[in-house]
Amino acid sequence: MTAAGAVERPGIRRLRVLSAVAAGAMVLVGCTSTAxxxxxxxxxxxxxxxxxxxxxxxxxxxxxxxxxxxxxxxxxxxxxxxxxxxxxxxxxxxxxxxxxMPAEEFYLSVAPYETRTHDCYFHSLTTCLGEMSGEPVQVTVTDDATGATIVDETRATYDNGFVGLWLPRDLEGTLTITRGDTSASSPVSTGDDDLTCLTTMQLT
Structure with a gap:
């Protein structure tokens, strides 16, 4: 119902629904704002x-x-x-x-941080910026099902503040990032509907 009890016409209602769907689709774009x-x-x-x-x-x-x-x-x-x-x-x-993308590999880009981060789901290679640029970090990824270590190495974050990880597909695991005496751990998964941009790992 609209103001004064008037019935909203179907055409207007459909236009509003389509507008809402289009607006919602924008959320899926990592670190960008317009199409x-x-x-x-x-x-x-x-x-x-x-x-x-x-x-x-x-x-x-x-x-x-x-x-x-x-x-x-x-x-x-x-x-x-x-x-x-x-x-x-x-x-x-x-x-x-x-x-x-490669059939057997999944790309996860991770931006560890101490004080500042941003929301992201699909990583944007040219626009996403993390807080820590060129910082050495220890990166460990383990497979939760088997306990196997998938990644265990010292990496330097890229100039954009991210660490890029090529991981096996369909992995359910745990990622730990350590810098000095601070660290953070996060569950990670590499399925068809999972995020490729992880920006929630605060080093404490």
Whole structure:
């Protein structure tokens, strides 16, 4: 019902529902706020424009996540999803490119922090920024089902404050990150619906 007891017309009700669905979809985009506009098919592809032609999803991810922040392109979004890497142009000049993720591997990018973090679900390789840039951390991942150690090594966070981890798919495990006398642990999972951007590990 609308004001003064009037009945809302079906067309208006449907428009409101569609608007709500579109707004909700925006939440799934990691560390970005707006969607690209319509692409110009006459433009060079995104992989050609950014010298990524011939690279697979893993190679693109490793290159972009480790890229110094000052060198990151502002006309490329790269969203890491469990099954695909989505490259898009925020200016709308070039068509979206989708690359399949490795069948047996899952990419999880983790931003440990002490005081400042941000919400994220799908990691954005060119826009996500964590608090700790270039910091050495000890990273351990164990398989909860078997107790096996999947990762146990010292890593340095990338310039964007993240540590990138290639993990086996369908893992239910525990991630521990240690820096000096501070540490944090978090459950991790690598299924088809899981997050690729972990920003909730506060080192204490």
């Amino acid at each position: 690209p506009e319509a692409a110009d098919p006459a433009k060079a592809s995104l992989v050609e424009q950014h010298q990524l032609a011939g690279l697979d999803a893993r190679q693109v991810i490793d290159q972009l996540d480790a890229m110094p922040v000052a060198e990151r392109p502002d006309d490329l979004w790269a969203s890491v999803e469990p099954g695909q890497l989505v490259l898009s142009d925020p200016t709308g000049e070039r068509a979206e490119t989708v690359l399949a």
